[in-house]
Amino acid sequence: QKEVEQNSGPLSVPEGAIASLNCTYSDRVSQSFFWYRQYSGKSPELIMSIYSNGDKEDGRFTAQLNKASQYVSLLIRDSQPSDSATYLCAVNSFGNEKLTFGTGTRLTIIP
């Protein structure tokens, strides 16, 4: 079982709709959760971090964490063509700062 799993996609969403990206993790002591956006040929860009159960909103982005289900998600409201990218879920564990990444979900926003 992979430590961090994401649906590789591609996920196609019409412009203006809500894009929903999901991630599950296997290590129960995981502590910090991050979403990165990576455009083709570019480096990962941190867009959201979440540390406690519930929702965290930042502009058009909402991260949701459910530690009991070992599940973290990212919602993108009012999707724009510029949101088309690969979204990487990353996790670290208590006392261990290295990030474990999922393989990413490729998102395409259709104008």
Next chain:
Amino acid sequence: NAGVMQNPRHLVRRRGQEARLRCSPMKGHSHVYWYRQLPEEGLKFMVYLQKENIIDESGMPKERFSAEFPKEGPSILRIQQVVRGDSAAYFCASSPGATVSWSSYEQYFGPGTRLTVT
């Protein structure tokens, strides 16, 4: 407010040569991490360093690879006797360090060095 800097951005080496990749963390950040991204694969952790100390090198191959973060100057990832399988994008990230708040765990990535071994 400069971000994480890496150089060179592109590096071509012949098999058997040495590759040196440099990383300067964001201002105020004392923790440096190196990750490798192979074509069509995810990011894989290699090594985590603080000034003059290697904290975790569990992801780094035991042979040919080494890393340092000296008291002065950038962090360096060194690959000796490169092979074709070393061709990848190497990313450096930095963080303030897990001392003050949860946000201290946030890692910010540099633009990467794309290594091609011919």
